[in-house]
Amino acid sequence: MQEELSRNIKKILPLSGNALELFISKFKPLSLKKSEHFIRQNQIHSKIGFILKGAMICYYLKDGGEFVEDFSFESEFVSDYFSILNNIPAQKNIRCIEDTDLAVIDYKDILELYGKNSIAERVGRIIAEGLFMRWQQKHKSFLLEDAMMRYQKLSDKNPELIQRVPQYLLASYLHVQPETLSRIRRKIALG
Template structure:
């Protein structure tokens, strides 16, 4: 939990004491591989902070899973749309590896926000970060080639290609698995020539 506290301090530019207050309402939870964190159809009432492990957010369209996002160590995970609107989740969030996640309920978060003004500022900063990340993802899908998206993903999360199967990587990048194979061969060939 100490590492998470330090990450929170850096991410939100808050003091050690403020990070302690923020984390005071979080509850530790251990999840096994392939365990559902937020089920499709349920209203999301929690925000998770991943200490260890990897999660995936997936939509189900006619039996096919479409990957929206991954959740990593030291990052928050939730269905933010469901959390804000209190409407049933249209996606499922589940673990890809055994996870340790610390969760806080909407009610506890609101209670903290009412008691401590800095929590409201943190909430605003998180909203801004989520908006910017969503904007970057949409822009990337609309304007960048499959190879550019793959290389950007590797630059941001070099470990991801080793932690997930190729078909999941392809779904996340909105390409066919064979496209990932082609891109990898092309990059490998280019690396050998340089």
């Protein structure tokens, strides 16, 4: 697993040599079946997963309903980073929507790395900056675009996702009802 992990991590983080090896060595493999949870709301945890193969969703539970916040696929990290940083129980759920292989690291190992290796601190900053940008853009799209525009942009930018994800979850992610997404799709299909 470590070789595959190393190869994939190198692609997305500016790490090499000693720092990379030290980082990689802390990961442990974890395989989950479709519909199994990696993290559940209210659970204490500090784990961060890296997806080697598979697909997952992050969602909030509210009034018995699921509100999808995000999808994650190969070579992406999954965690409730907010709750880890604040040292509080998970605020959200992370569940597999396909059989999934993960490499899992504990946040305390990352904190240790921050102490040991000066490059780690910089990588931590760059990751956090990336997360900030991603979430700001997400908020921007909710502020400026309606559901149809969000759907069209998503299917332009990430057509695979549309295929890979059930439509009722995609609807939740776009913040409309499944019926509404179905009507949006029909409207687009007709032109």
